[in-house]
Structure formats: C-alpha cells, structure tokens
Amino acid sequence: MLTVEYTLPAELRADILALAQEELHPQGASVAALQLVQSHFRWISSQHLQEVAQLLDMSPDALDGIATYFNLLFRQPVGRHVIMLCDSVSCWLMGRDRLCAHLRQTLGIHPGETTPDGAITLLPTVCLGHCDHAPALLADETLHGDLDTDALDRLIGSLRETP
Structure with missing residues (x-):
C-alpha cells in the first residue's frame, strides 16, 4: 500500500521554487512542478497539490484543474x-x-x-x-x-x- 508523505521534501520544494522563478508568473511552472511531484511520489496527492499551489501562489482548485486536464498527471495512486x-x-x-x-x-x-x-x-x-x-x-x-x-x-x- 502506498503511504503519503504529507509534506514535500525540502529539496523538492526548492526545485519547484526554482521553476517558478524562471517564469514571468509563478503559475507558469504549474505543469513542470506537478511533474516533479509525480516523479517523486508516482502520483499527486491532495496534500501535495495544496503545497504546490501555495508555492506557486495559486488556489488549490486552479492547480487541480490543470492536474486533472492532463491525462499523464495522476491524481490517484498508480502502480510502479x-x-x-x-x-x-x-x-x-x-x-x-x-x-x-x-x-x-x-x-x-x-x-x-x-x-x-x-x-x-x-x-x-x-x-x-x-x-x-x-x-x-x-x-x-x-x-x-x-x-x-x-x-x-x-x-x-x-x-x-x-x-
């Protein structure tokens, strides 16, 4: 069974913030940030989505809209x-x-x-x-x-x- 880490590791948070700084608006890094989270955990939990939204100065609902639009971003646990x-x-x-x-x-x-x-x-x-x-x-x-x-x-x- 998959367990959820309820806070993003400091290194992952730093990577997300670095992506946000490369954009004119931090929200422009949303897809890349979600891909980073998924590459670390294999899926994007609601808690992680909320943390990323905060880092990118977005509402969790707006970020969830992006996450659910792309079929290669997984909002539910998946296999290896x-x-x-x-x-x-x-x-x-x-x-x-x-x-x-x-x-x-x-x-x-x-x-x-x-x-x-x-x-x-x-x-x-x-x-x-x-x-x-x-x-x-x-x-x-x-x-x-x-x-x-x-x-x-x-x-x-x-x-x-x-x-």
Whole structure:
C-alpha cells in the first residue's frame, strides 16, 4: 500500500521554487512542478497539490484543474508501471478490444485498476498518435505499436521484472 508523505521534501520544494522563478508568473511552472511531484511520489496527492499551489501562489482548485486536464498527471495512486491503452478509432479497428480483454485476463484487473501487487495500472487513453502502428499503448514512457497478444505478454513480463 502506498503511504503519503504529507509534506514535500525540502529539496523538492526548492526545485519547484526554482521553476517558478524562471517564469514571468509563478503559475507558469504549474505543469513542470506537478511533474516533479509525480516523479517523486508516482502520483499527486491532495496534500501535495495544496503545497504546490501555495508555492506557486495559486488556489488549490486552479492547480487541480490543470492536474486533472492532463491525462499523464495522476491524481490517484498508480502502480510502479502504467499501461495506457489507446482507444482511438484506428486502434479499435485494429484489435484494441482483443488486446484489452487479454490485458484484463492476464493482469486480473479492469481499466482504471492496479494489480494487487501494485506492479501495473491499466488505463485507457485518447489517441496516442501512433495510428499507423495500431493498436498501440504507452507503457510508462515508451510507446509500443503493432501489438498482438504475444507482444503484450512479453511487455508484461518485462514490466513485472523491472522495479
């Protein structure tokens, strides 16, 4: 189970303030600051969001609006690895349903869930822009295309072996 540190570490706070100083308005560093928090904790808790908002002289609601707009910023805990399965028309036409069913069966979870061991979170996502290699997915920060069930099994195996 993930535990939440309720205050940002001093080094992370300093990094966020440095980002804010590079902007004409501190709020201009909001996305980069949220990315820093996420890279440290894997997600952005409400407490951390409030701390970042204070550092950037923003309301927590305004910062939450930014955080929830971007689908690569996670406001809920996620696994050590995140698989984002494309749900564009191209991917649907090229077998996305079959791949999603295979992922559900192999991982034992539905989209929006995390495996019980906390290893993998499965999320749907809008078009990844890899239509010429559909069906596609983003695993952590790596784009994969021309997928079939064998490729998925290899990917899942490699993710499970990586901390």
